[in-house]
Amino acid sequence: MMAQSDLDLKETALKEDLKFYFMNPCEKYRARRQIPWKLALQILKILMVTTQLIFFGLSNQLVVSFKEENTVAFKHLFLKGYSGVDEDDYSCSIYTQQDAYDSIFYIINQYMRLKNISLGTLGYEHEGSGLKICKQQYKKVTMLPSNDTLNIDVSTETECIFFKPQELAGKKAELKLNSSFFSLEFYRLIQVEISFKLKGIALQTVHARELPDCYVFQNTITFNNRAHSGKIKIYFDSDTDIQECKDWHVFGSVLQKNTQYILIFDGFVILSCFASLILCTRSIVLALRLQKRFVNYFLEKYKRHVCHADRLEFINGWYVLVIISDVMTIIGSILKMEIKAKNLTSYDVCSILLGTSTLFVWVGVIRYLGYFQTYNVLILTMQASLPKVLRFCCCAGMIYLGYTFCGWIVLGPYHEKFEDLNTVAECLFSLVNGDDMFATFAQIQQKSMLVWMFSRLYLYSFISLFIYMILSLFIALITDSYDTIKVKHFFFPLHF
Numbered sequence: 413m414m415a416q417s418d419l420d421l422k423e424t425a426l427k428e429d430l431k432f433y434f435m436n437p438c439e440k441y442r443a444r445r446q447i448p449w450k451l452a453l454q455i456l457k458i459l460m461v462t463t464q465l466i467f468f469g470l471s472n473q474l475v476v477s478f479k480e481e482n483t484v485a486f487k488h489l490f491l492k493g494y495s496g497v498d499e500d501d502y503s504c505s506i507y508t509q510q511d512a513y514d515s516i517f518y519i520i521n522q523y524m525r526l527k528n529i530s531l532g533t534l535g536y537e538h539e540g541s542g543l544k545i546c547k548q549q550y551k552k553v554t555m556l557p558s559n560d561t562l563n564i565d566v567s568t569e570t571e572c573i574f575f576k577p578q579e580l581a582g583k584k585a586e587l588k589l590n591s592s593f594f595s596l597e598f599y600r601l602i603q604v605e606i607s608f609k610l611k612g613i614a615l616q617t618v619h620a621r622e623l624p625d626c627y628v629f630q631n632t633i634t635f636n637n638r639a640h641s642g643k644i645k646i647y648f649d650s651d652t653d654i655q656e657c658k659d660w661h662v663f664g665s666v667l668q669k670n671t672q673y674i675l676i677f678d679g680f681v682i683l684s685c686f687a688s689l690i691l692c693t694r695s696i697v698l699a700l701r702l703q704k705r706f707v708n709y710f711l712e713k714y715k716r717h718v719c720h721a722d723r724l725e726f727i728n729g730w731y732v733l734v735i736i737s738d739v740m741t742i743i744g745s746i747l748k749m750e751i752k753a754k755n756l757t758s759y760d761v762c763s764i765l766l767g768t769s770t771l772f773v774w775v776g777v778i779r780y781l782g783y784f785q786t787y788n789v790l791i792l793t794m795q796a797s798l799p800k801v802l803r804f805c806c807c808a809g810m811i812y813l814g815y816t817f818c819g820w821i822v823l824g825p826y827h828e829k830f831e832d833l834n835t836v837a838e839c840l841f842s843l844v845n846g847d848d849m850f851a852t853f854a855q856i857q858q859k860s861m862l863v864w865m866f867s868r869l870y871l872y873s874f875i876s877l878f879i880y881m882i883l884s885l886f887i888a889l890i891t892d893s894y895d896t897i898k899v900k901h902f903f904f905p906l907h908f
């Protein structure tokens with residue numbers, strides 16, 4: 413009798429704890445007058461994290477614009493005849509030997525006169541660097557195209573010449589410019605690569621009440637003659653590295669105060685995320701304890717083990733999402749504070765952390781919308797349809813990959829949207845959404861009638877299959893789940 417009474421008391425207490433655990437914050441407040449601290453903190457955190465992201469986004473926007481504008485300026489400074497618009501995936505092209513010599517010497521001359529012609533705050537990299545020119549060519553080539561004769565040694569050799577900034581105006585530079593290095597043998601020339609570093613300071617951040625950054629631009633200009641088709645493509649590539657300014661003095665109390673205020677705000681964001689992290693971790697720990705009690709009671713009374721799916725009901729996925737978001741926000745905020753104080757320059761890492769954490773914070777709002785019946789139907793529909801949609805996407809993805817590979821190998825030489833696998837996948841995805849259809853049909857080159865006819869069959873079959881069948885089935889899966897949830901919600905609202 414005593415054992416049975418203890419078991420009944422344990423069962424009653426467990427039922428009460430289970431009922432309370434699965435209540436929403438409003439129901440918990442009505443039942444035990446427990447203040448929903450986590451809910452209030454999450455609402456506050458949404459406002460603070462979003463505000464922090466906006467401030468960082470405005471600052472990061474200045475960095476991106478400074479990089480892009482400098483890249484455009486470099487192309488106009490160093491590429492002779494640059495029109496302002498890139499040709500396909502390269503900047504510009506040349507077609508004669510004289511154009512090649514003129515373009516190379518134009519780059520050297522512009523580099524020498526950089527401080528006198530540039531509008532930007534640019535300077536040379538003095539730490540053992542300068543203008544480096546390398547030419548790569550075949551070791552030995554003898555060709556007579558008129559007789560269809562070719563004798564070639566495919567092994568390559570690379571020769572380089574170096575101009576230091578301090579010797580640009582001296583006789584040593586003149587001797588190098590007149591050396592045999594610049595006597596190019598175009599029939600065996602593979603490429604000429606010119607690389608140099610420049611330093612710059614972004615002063616536009618001062619107008620935004622921020623301390624300026626120092627930049628190092630690693631510029632590489634490549635004259636690509638691998639095809640030996642009579643056309644040399646000129647590629648311009650600029651890699652930007654943000655560095656700490658070694659010795660800077662910015663006068664003005666407004667800048668200093670603005671930096672201090674933002675650092676204080678970031679500190680409050682870290683504190684709020686840390687408090688949210690503690691509360692959500694505590695909730696998960698309590699849930700695991702309750703799960704253990706439930707498993708032991710079930711085993712003691714019914715001699716059966718609780719299935720894995722029922723155990724997972726105790727783990728609130730929203731809390732896990734909040735914990736991940738809090739950790740990312742804390743790390744991102746620390747990096748942001750270091751960037752704001754000009755001790756670090758990891759803009760990309762900080763952007764990924766803060767952007768992803770803000771995404772998770774706003775996705776977490778769906779949980780609280782689920783407390784309302786209308787929005788709860790939407791959430792339940794997403795949950796019910798997700799497994800079927802994922803399985804359906806795996807099957808449709810196989811067909812999609814087949815069309816991607818087929819379009820790349822067949823239409824690649826005749827259509828710019830099918831030149832590489834990534835571009836093909838993007839083009840087909842646009843077609844599924846009904847974008848750019850006419851241009852895709854019209855841009856196919858009619859050099860081969862067989863390929864042109866194949867392209868029509870290929871495009872018509874893909875559009876018909878994916879838009880009229882696969883996309884319709886995809887929508888039908890979601891609609892079916894919605895109808896099922898709607899019926900259950902209408903007739904059995906207490907279950908939701």
